[in-house]
Amino acid sequence: MKQPNVPVELQTAFTAHFGAAAPALFVQSPGRINLIGEHVDYNGLSVLPMAIGRHVRLLVRPRTDNQVRVASLAHGFEPREFELGADIPPYPVGDWGNYVKAAVQALARTHVGLHGFDAGLDSTLPVAAGLSSSSALVIGVALALLGANDRTWDPIPLAELMAMAERYTGTQGGGMDQAICAGAVEGTASRVDFAPLRITPVPVPADWRFVVAHSLSRAEKSGGAQMTYNRRTVECREALERVEQALGSGGRSGRGYRALLAEHQPAALVEIGEQVLAGDLLKRFRHVVTEADRVRRAEAALRASDHATFGALLSASHASLRDDYEVSSPALDELVGIAEQAGAVGARLTGAGMGGCIIAAAPANAVGGVLDRLRAEFYLPRAPKGPLGDHLFLADPAGGATVIRLA
Ligand code: GLA
Numbered sequence: 419m420k421q422p423n424v425p426v427e428l429q430t431a432f433t434a435h436f437g438a439a440a441p442a443l444f445v446q447s448p449g450r451i452n453l454i455g456e457h458v459d460y461n462g463l464s465v466l467p468m469a470i471g472r473h474v475r476l477l478v479r480p481r482t483d484n485q486v487r488v489a490s491l492a493h494g495f496e497p498r499e500f501e502l503g504a505d506i507p508p509y510p511v512g513d514w515g516n517y518v519k520a521a522v523q524a525l526a527r528t529h530v531g532l533h534g535f536d537a538g539l540d541s542t543l544p545v546a547a548g549l550s551s552s553s554a555l556v557i558g559v560a561l562a563l564l565g566a567n568d569r570t571w572d573p574i575p576l577a578e579l580m581a582m583a584e585r586y587t588g589t590q591g592g593g594m595d596q597a598i599c600a601g602a603v604e605g606t607a608s609r610v611d612f613a614p615l616r617i618t619p620v621p622v623p624a625d626w627r628f629v630v631a632h633s634l635s636r637a638e639k640s641g642g643a644q645m646t647y648n649r650r651t652v653e654c655r656e657a658l659e660r661v662e663q664a665l666g667s668g669g670r671s672g673r674g675y676r677a678l679l680a681e682h683q684p685a686a687l688v689e690i691g692e693q694v695l696a697g698d699l700l701k702r703f704r705h706v707v708t709e710a711d712r713v714r715r716a717e718a719a720l721r722a723s724d725h726a727t728f729g730a731l732l733s734a735s736h737a738s739l740r741d742d743y744e745v746s747s748p749a750l751d752e753l754v755g756i757a758e759q760a761g762a763v764g765a766r767l768t769g770a771g772m773g774g775c776i777i778a779a780a781p782a783n784a785v786g787g788v789l790d791r792l793r794a795e796f797y798l799p800r801a802p803k804g805p806l807g808d809h810l811f812l813a814d815p816a817g818g819a820t821v822i823r824l825a
Contacts, residue, residue, distance in 0.1 A: 422446075422822050424477065425540065427491060432477045432538030435489040435497065440824065441477040441538070443565045447558030447819040448473050449549040450598045451630060451768045451777045453607050453720075454735050455713040457743055459592025460651050461658075461675045463710045464611045466717055467594055468622065469602030470630075470813040472542040474554040480566035481534040488518050488559070491540040502526050502534045502563075508586065512638070516587045517552050521559040524583030535566035544808060546636035548769025552587070553595035556580050557819050565821040573601035573818060578615050589644050590651045604817035609717055613676075622815045623723045627785040629757065629778040630768075631792050632809040633749035634802050637773035646745065647770055650702065657695055657703035661687070664694040675706060684711040698744075705742040709735060729763025729779050736766035736776075745771030753796055754778075760791035777813070785812070 422444050432441055448469040455465030476488075489497040498515035500506060506523045509515045526532055537559075543551040560580055564571050577600040581593035597610045597617055606619035637643045658675060665678075678687060684707045691703045712731045719728035736754050740746035750767045757765040757778035765778035780788045792810055802809055 422824075424824070425475065428475060428477055428538055428540050431489065431491050431540070432479075435538060436479065436487070436536045439479065441479045442824055443476075443478040443562065444822045444824055445476040445478060445558050445561045445565065445819065446473040446822075447475075447554040447561065447599055448602065448816050449543040449551055449554050450595060450602070451549065451628060451775075451813050452594065453628075453768075453777070453779075454709075454716045454732060454766070455594075456709060456735060456739055456767070456769075456771070457650060457654075457745070458675075458706055458709050458713070459594040459610070459612065460590065461592075461654050461706055462612050463675055463679070463706070464609055464713050465592075465594045466607055466609055466620070466713055466720070467598040468607035468628070468813070469598050469816045469818060470549070471816040472549070472813075474539065474541045474543060474551065474558045476558050476562050477538045478562040478566055479536045481536060484534050486518065486522055486534040486563075487536045488515070489538050490514070491538070492545070495539075502532060511588055514555075517555045517584070518559050520583045520586035521556045521580060522563055523586060524579050525560060525563050528579060529564075529567070529569060532563060532567050532569075535562055537562050544632060544775075546638050546774070547632055548637050548767070548771065548774025549630070550595040550599065550769065553580070553584060553591075553599050554819075556584050557596060557599045561819055561821045565823075573597075574615055574617065576600050588648075590648050598818070600818050602816060602818040605815050607720065607815060609713075620717060620720050622720070623725075625782040626723075626725060627780050627782055628813045629762070629780060629785060629788055629792070630775050630811055630813050631753045631757070631778065631796070632775045633747060633753060633773055634800060634809065635747065635749055635773040637770055643770060643772040646772055650743065650745070653699055653702045654706055657691070657699040657706075660694055660699065661690060661703065664690065675710065679707065679710055684708055701742040701744070705738045708738055712738075725763050725779070725781060729765075732764030732766045732777070732779055733758060739767055739771055743771075747771070747773060750774075750776055753792065756791055756795050757788050760784075760788045762788050
């Protein structure tokens with residue numbers, strides 16, 4: 419079997435923390451960019467994410483008792499240790515260890531006879547950047563625990579279980595991130611459909627490039643952004659209920675956005691929304707139904723290698739997230755503007771927003787210009803700490819999470 423390149427620093431940290439006995443498994447769990455379909459997964463609507471070649475990585479050694487011990491190399495992430503079980507008391511809200519507990523508790527509830535593990539952890543993904551470092555951690559921990567107990571796994575049921583599991587941390591998330599992290603196929607983006615969860619790979623043309631640019635402000639999924647995120651999920655439900663009532667689906671209400679979109683054209687739904695909703699609820703509703711339509715058209719453009727149409731849809735998605743969903747920020751808007759002027763076919767915030775990253779789509783022959791302008795106009799004046807490559811990089815379509823047994 420081909421042995422992976424286990425990063426030396428991770429191996430060293432593992433030994434320093436857990437002693438000389440060798441780890442048995444190496445787990446890699448990717449982050450993602452969402453190409454389009456933002457804030458619609460928790461409304462049951464399809465999304466189009468792509469896993470990227472940056473990962474949460476774990477070196478794992480099985481234990482014979484029920485302890486779970488995880489030591490992270492990242493600064494500010496203190497080691498965490500707890501007992502595996504079906505009812506694990508959480509750490510205080512915002513503690514990174516809750517993502518570990520989330521995965522472990524869910525598996526302890528669904529699998530009999532699991533033992534714990536020791537793991538050293540590091541990440542090549544920026545944290546709280548909207549690139550799904552948290553779901554990458556949840557899936558990575560799940561695979562560590564399953565691998566340490568010689569259990570097999572399938573991406574779809576695992577992603578479904580972990581989407582529910584992650585709510586342990588207090589975010590009422592949809593299932594996009596866990597699905598793409600567990601089920602991505604290299605060289606492709608994926609259309610992810612919900613209820614039931616399905617993952618359909620869509621090849622990314624070889625000369626399409628995706629720039630990721632960080633706004634330098636964090637989008638704390640378990641911090642300040644959580645409240646706004648959870649509020650949006652409630653607003654979407656309220657808007658839906660009112661529209662369903664107005665349409666006289668009375669007794670049949672609660673059928674969801676998907677049923678509405680199957681029965682009405684998006685433009686017709688916007689008109690109905692404008693009659694029965696006002697203020698924030700109208701804006702949220704308009705974003706959801708127009709975004710669902712953009713996802714459908716973007717998938718078609720991707721399949722047809724129609725870069726111009728694809729890019730225009732990305733930019734329209736950003737405008738909707740900025741004006742109707744109100745989850746952008748001045749820095750995200752500025753990055754999008756620079757990328758568009760520099761020759762990107764389109765750009766938008768990716769992930770939940772409120773900080774984090776944008777993606778910009780550009781053909782291979784124009785991407786250098788986009789990177790140059792972002793560097794000069796956004797990053798140079800701000801002089802962020804650390805290598806620029808932590809904030810501004812290209813994302814290639816990567817495969818899903820893997821567990822490799824070390825010889
Ligand atoms: C976060 C959530 C996802 C999704 C996005 C917004 O990444 O984890 O489920 O809702 O925000 O599209």
